[in-house]
Structure formats: structure tokens, C-alpha cells
Amino acid sequence: xxxxxxxxxxxxxxxxxxxxxxxxxxxxxxxxxxxxxxxxxxxxxxxxxxxxxxxxxxxxxxxxxxxxxxxxxxxxxxxxxxxxxxxxxxxxxxxxxxxxxxxxxxxxxxxxxxxxxxxxxxxxxxxxxxxxxxxxxxxxxxxxxxxxxx
Numbered sequence: 254x255x256x257x258x259x260x261x262x263x264x265x266x267x268x269x270x271x272x273x274x275x276x277x278x279x280x281x282x283x284x285x286x287x288x289x290x291x292x293x294x295x296x297x298x299x300x301x302x303x304x305x306x307x308x309x310x311x312x313x314x315x316x317x318x319x320x321x322x323x324x325x326x327x328x329x330x331x332x333x334x335x336x337x338x339x340x341x342x343x344x345x346x347x348x349x350x351x352x353x354x355x356x357x358x359x360x361x362x363x364x365x366x367x368x369x370x371x372x373x374x375x376x377x378x379x380x381x382x383x384x385x386x387x388x389x390x391x392x393x394x395x396x397x398x399x400x401x402x403x
Contacts (some may be wrong), residue, residue, distance in 0.1 A: 273397075287373040288366035296321070296329045301338060301355065306362060309354040311344070338362075 254331060262270065294303070298320060303318050310318075316326035332341035340357040344350035351390060353364075378387060 284370045284374065287370045289369070294329070296326075296340075297333055300326075300329055300333060301359065301363070304339065304355050305360075308341075309352040310375065311350050311352060315353065 282342070299319050300315055303315055307318075312326050312330055313323045316323040317347050319326065330339065330341075332339060337356055339353050340356050341351045344352045378390065382390060386396075
């Protein structure tokens with residue numbers, strides 16, 4: 254049963270939305286701490302996530318995905334290449350273009366970061382919640398999933 258949205262949220266819904274946003278922000282920060290991502294900027298993280306999700310891309314397409322100009326994206330890419338996280342190779346279909354992709358080292362770091370976050374969260378859930386509370390969390394996750402699903 255899905256409630257139809259009213260034009261104005263109730264005070265209870267507004268408080269719940271505010272609490273959820275604040276709580277999820279804290280959870281995101283705690284998960285980020287567990288991954289030890291170092292000194293990457295949000296733009297650099299965005300590029301890495303885009304390359305991981307969509308595969309090799311040009312600077313222009315990465316800039317479009319981040320809502321930036323290609324000229325503004327160039328220093329972001331240069332820093333990622335210098336740090337060994339991204340590699341640049343000629344596009345086999347159009348030698349005038351350069352394709353950027355994640356290095357093997359970067360893929361390994363991403364996998365290790367995800368494993369660290371998963372391990373921390375699983376251990377935290379197990380240590381802080383009873384089996385009955387874990388079942389309630391599972392139900393809550395299903396409800397929260399409806400917020401983000403189309």
C-alpha cells in the first residue's frame with residue numbers, strides 16, 4: 254500500500270525526512286571513514302565512480318556527467334593519472350580522442366574499500382542489534398528502498 258503524496262508534507266513527515274537525511278549523512282561519513290579513501294576530492298571520487306560504472310570515457314563525457322566544462326575537468330583527470338588511479342590510452346575507434354579508465358591498482362583499492370565498509374557495517378549491526386532488531390532493520394531497509402526506486 255503506497256500513500257499518495259499530498260501537496261504539503263505533514264509535520265511528522267517533515268521531521269522524519271529531516272531525521273533520515275541527517276542520519277544517512279552520518280552513516281555515509283562513517284562508511285567513508287572505513288574505506289580510507291585518502292585525500293580524494295568529491296570531483297575525483299565522482300570521476301572514479303563514473304568510470305567504474307560506465308567504463309572507459311573521454312574527458313568531455315566525464316565532464317558532462319559531472320556537470321563541468323572539459324577545461325575544468327582536466328586538472329581532476331591529471332591528478333588521478335598522477336596518483337595512478339586512472340590511465341589514458343588512445344581511443345581505438347578514433348585516434349584523436351583519449352579514453353580514460355581505472356587502473357588495476359584503482360580497481361583493487363575500490364574493492365578493498367568496499368570490503369572494509371561492508372565488514373564494518375556487518376560487524377556493527379551484529380554487535381549492536383539483537384536478532385529481533387536486525388529483523389526490524391531488514392524491514393526498514395525494504396521501506397527505505399521504496400524511496401529511491403522509481
